[in-house]
Amino acid sequence: MKIRILGxxxxxxxxxxxxxxxxxxxxxxDAGSLAASLSLAGQKKLKAILLxxxxxxxxxxxxxxxxxxxxxxxxxxVYSLPQVGxxxxxxxxxxxxxxxxxELPVEKPTVTxxxxxxxxxxxxxxxxxxxxxxxxDGNTVxxxxxxxxxxxxxxxxxxGPGLGECWRRLSFQLLIIDTTFPxxxxxxxxxTGHLTPSLLYAELTDLRRxxxxxxxxxxxHRDPLMETKTAKELEEVASSLGIPIxxxxxxxxxxx
Ligand SMILES: [Zn+2]
Ligand SMILES: [Zn+2]
Numbered sequence: 001m002k003i004r005i006l007g008x009x010x011x012x013x014x015x016x017x018x019x020x021x022x023x024x025x026x027x028x029x030d031a032g033s034l035a036a037s038l039s040l041a042g043q044k045k046l047k048a049i050l051l052x053x054x055x056x057x058x059x060x061x062x063x064x065x066x067x068x069x070x071x072x073x074x075x076x077x078v079y080s081l082p083q084v085g086x087x088x089x090x091x092x093x094x095x096x097x098x099x100x101x102x103e104l105p106v107e108k109p110t111v112t113x114x115x116x117x118x119x120x121x122x123x124x125x126x127x128x129x130x131x132x133x134x135x136x137d138g139n140t141v142x143x144x145x146x147x148x149x150x151x152x153x154x155x156x157x158x159x160g161p162g163l164g165e166c167w168r169r170l171s172f173q174l175l176i177i178d179t180t181f182p183x184x185x186x187x188x189x190x191x192t193g194h195l196t197p198s199l200l201y202a203e204l205t206d207l208r209r210x211x212x213x214x215x216x217x218x219x220x221h222r223d224p225l226m227e228t229k230t231a232k233e234l235e236e237v238a239s240s241l242g243i244p245i246x247x248x249x250x251x252x253x254x255x256x
Pocket of ligand 1: 055057058221
């Protein structure tokens with residue numbers, strides 16, 4: 001499984017892109033920077049997009065990718081909780097903000113929305129995909145994704161603390177996890193459903209207690225305004241746990 005981090009942050013600026021992860025060039029998770037990061041040929045290779053929730057930094061490039069695919073006579077499946085697909089139809093692909101690409105072209109619409117439910121496994125483009133609830137906004141899933149070779153990763157999406165249920169249900173070799181804010185923002189992180197380095201430490205300690213060991217850990221969704229501080233605190237977490245923790249950056253490639 002070849003994984004590329006297209007966007008590693010919680011917002012966009014010259015040196016930061018919104019969260020988006022690409023697997024084997026064909027399966028995307030979240031669409032914060034799919035159009036911004038991929039050539040048109042790269043966008044044409046996409047077979048499916050899994051969306052974790054409806055916040056703008058995760059769905060931003062859906063309209064642009066959809067229009068590009070429409071113009072290249074290609075099509076794509078978008079998988080999400082039902083509320084996420086309906087928010088996109090209501091607020092973005094609504095015929096005013098952007099064209100109704102879920103209805104056009106009439107013979108074979110460019111975008112097909114597929115509903116997923118947490119804790120049900122789906123086959124998407126040759127992968128097994130398992131959505132699980134995480135602690136963010138009341139309507140967010142992370143995805144465990146496995147390929148036919150048995151390589152498995154889990155992307156939490158945005159999440160606050162309390163991932164014990166995920167740790168018990170899932171089994172993966174790579175964990176891609178939210179750490180948005182530094183430790184001084186713990187109350188704000190808890191209120192908005194995100195992790196800080198010290199909250200990450202508690203979650204990883206819990207994961208190690210349940211599984212007996214830790215997987216490879218990659219941190220995403222850092223707030224670029226405070227990322228120097230967050231990075232320093234993550235170094236301390238890595239040294240306390242005795243494991244490497246990788247800070248994802250735009251364009252980073254990971255092989256599983
Ligand atoms: Zn986000
Ligand atoms: Zn969010």
